Structure formats: structure tokens, C-alpha cells
Amino acid sequence: MKKIAFIGAGSMAEAIIAGVVKNEVVPADAIYVTNHSNEERLTRLHKQYGVTPFREMTDIQDVDVIIFATKPNQITDVLPQYAALPNAVIVSVLAGTPISTFETIFPNQAVARVMPNTSATIGESASGIAWNTKVTDEAKRWVTSLVEAIGIVQEVEEEQLHTVTGLSGSGPAYVYFFVEALEAAAIREGLDQTTARKLAVQTIKGAALMLDETREEPATLRERVTSPNGTTAAGLEALREHQFEQTIHACVRAAKQRSIELGKA
Numbered sequence: 258m259k260k261i262a263f264i265g266a267g268s269m270a271e272a273i274i275a276g277v278v279k280n281e282v283v284p285a286d287a288i289y290v291t292n293h294s295n296e297e298r299l300t301r302l303h304k305q306y307g308v309t310p311f312r313e314m315t316d317i318q319d320v321d322v323i324i325f326a327t328k329p330n331q332i333t334d335v336l337p338q339y340a341a342l343p344n345a346v347i348v349s350v351l352a353g354t355p356i357s358t359f360e361t362i363f364p365n366q367a368v369a370r371v372m373p374n375t376s377a378t379i380g381e382s383a384s385g386i387a388w389n390t391k392v393t394d395e396a397k398r399w400v401t402s403l404v405e406a407i408g409i410v411q412e413v414e415e416e417q418l419h420t421v422t423g424l425s426g427s428g429p430a431y432v433y434f435f436v437e438a439l440e441a442a443a444i445r446e447g448l449d450q451t452t453a454r455k456l457a458v459q460t461i462k463g464a465a466l467m468l469d470e471t472r473e474e475p476a477t478l479r480e481r482v483t484s485p486n487g488t489t490a491a492g493l494e495a496l497r498e499h500q501f502e503q504t505i506h507a508c509v510r511a512a513k514q515r516s517i518e519l520g521k522a
């Protein structure tokens with residue numbers, strides 16, 4: 258049986274906890290959680306998921322995995338406190354922050370750098386992962402199975418994690434923004450909000466499932482919607498006129514650049 262400690266108990270830690278508990282990867286009470294000072298939040302997490310809040314290092318002396326989930330700019334204050342756990346596998350979900358930051362405190366330990374997303378909450382994260390050279394095959398298998406419990410995982414070179422962050426780490430927010438925009442547009446064009454929401458969400462869900470289940474090219478699926486001289490052609494033309502592809506490129510690039518900056522800060 259493995260014991261996991263979360264350092265940081267914010268949105269991302271909660272999303273992973275929800276997925277891990279739902280999939281029964283480890284018993285909920287073997288998941289230890291701490292944060293900066295918000296006791297109320299730890300109590301809520303305990304009540305909702307059955308995880309174990311902790312404040313003292315003695316509570317986590319025998320943990321197998323430590324998952325760092327603070328903000329990137331909080332990590333340098335946090336790391337030295339955990340130097341006395343020489344046997345744990347280190348997992349970081351921090352945007353931008355390089356594996357080498359963790360190696361300064363844990364020079365001989367396995368470090369996995371993971372970029373998940375908040376769809377971990379329902380076991381649907383798209384995560385990227387990179388490792389340091391200290392990771393054994395056994396640790397790799399176990400951490401991979403942990404991350405697979407919250408969705409799919411793709412191994413990449415560490416440097417590529419910045420782009421992964423710009424694509425799938427931040428990605429759910431782009432999709433939610435797209436839904437907000439679709440909804441607002443539909444309301445302006447005559448629908449009520451409830452109807453607009455229902456149709457927008459199912460459209461996103463149906464299109465995502467079509468991509469996943471048919472494995473057809475997105476362009477092929479798009480062409481099938483697009484009758485010659487029809488409504489879709491008119492809509493897509495408006496998107497092109499408004500620089501849709503350039504806008505998306507600017508979005509992913511800006512998020513990637515921010516990840517690089519966070520890593521240097």
C-alpha cells in the first residue's frame with residue numbers, strides 16, 4: 258500500500274485527489290494533505306474525500322510519494338522543509354518549474370514532473386510527464402499508474418512540457434471560454450441562456466467523443482459538417498476572416514512563454 262502526501266491543497270491538488278479517490282488508487286486516508294494556513298479548506302477536503310490533513314513532518318515520515326502542488330513562486334520556501342524524506346518519489350505539478358529545482362533539495366531522488374489539467378476531477382485529465390535519471394522502472398510504473406488514474410498521460414521531453422502546458426494544462430480554460438463565447442453569441446442571436454448552454458455543452462461533448470471514438474482526422478470530421486455553400490461554410494469563413502488559427506497559435510504560444518518565464522523566476 259502506498260502513502261501519498263500533497264504539499265499544497267488548491268484547485269489542482271483537489272482535482273487529482275478527486276480522481277485518485279474515485280478510482281481507489283490508494284485508500285483515501287493514505288492521502289496526506291497540507292496547505293499554507295487554510296484549516297477550513299483541509300477540513301472540507303477531509304470531509305469530502307476522506308483524506309488526512311497534516312501539519313507535522315512526523316505524520317508523513319513514511320510516505321512513498323510527495324506531490325508538490327503549490328504555486329511556482331511558493332516552491333523555494335516550501336522545498337527545504339521536505340529535505341528529510343530521502344526515500345520518497347518526488348512528483349511536481351508546478352507549471353514551468355524545472356526538475357533541477359527539485360534536484361537541488363533531493364539530489365538522489367526520483368523526480369517526475371507532471372503537467373495535468375483540472376479534468377482530473379472526473380478522471381479525464383490530459384497529462385504530460387517527464388522524469389529525471391533517478392527514477393527506477395518500478396517508480397515509473399507506479400507514478401504512471403497514479404497519473405493514469407486521473408486520465409491519459411503522454412511522456413515527453415522535459416522542455417516540451419512548456420508547450421504541453423500551453424496546450425492541455427491551460428486547455429480546459431480555453432474550452433470553457435469558447436463555451437462562454439458560444440453561449441453569449443447564441444443569446445445575442447435569439448436563444449435563452451438555458452437552451453444555449455444545453456446545446457453548446459452537448460456540441461462540445463459530441464465533437465470531442467467523435468474525435469476520440471472515430472479516430473478520424475479533425476479536418477475530415479469538419480468537412481462532413483460543411484455542406485457546400487451552406488451554413489457551416491459561412492461560419493468557418495467568418496472565423497478565418499477573424500484570424501481564428503492565428504489567435505489560437507498566439508494563445509498557446511503566450512501560455513508556453515509564460516510557463517518558460519515561471520521556470521526562470
Ligand SMILES: NC(=O)C1=CN([C@@H]2O[C@H](COP(=O)(O)OP(=O)(O)OC[C@H]3O[C@@H](n4cnc5c(N)ncnc54)[C@H](O)[C@@H]3O)[C@@H](O)[C@H]2O)C=CC1
Nearest residue numbers: 265266267268269292293326327328329331350351352373
Ligand atoms: N489549476 C490548474 O488548472 C493547474 C495548475 N497546475 C499547477 O498546480 C499548482 C497549483 O495550482 P492551483 O491549485 O491552481 O493553485 P492554488 O493557489 O489553488 O493552490 C496552491 C496551494 O499551495 C498551498 N501553499 C502555499 N504555500 C504553501 C506552503 N508553504 N506549504 C504548504 N502549502 C502551501 C496553498 O495554501 C494552496 O493550497 C501550480 O504550480 C500550477 O502551475 C498545473 C496544471 C493545471
Ligand SMILES: O=C(O)[C@@H]1CCC=N1
Nearest residue numbers: 351352422426427428
Ligand atoms: O494557469 C496556470 O498557471 C496553471 C498551469 C496550467 C493551468 N493552470
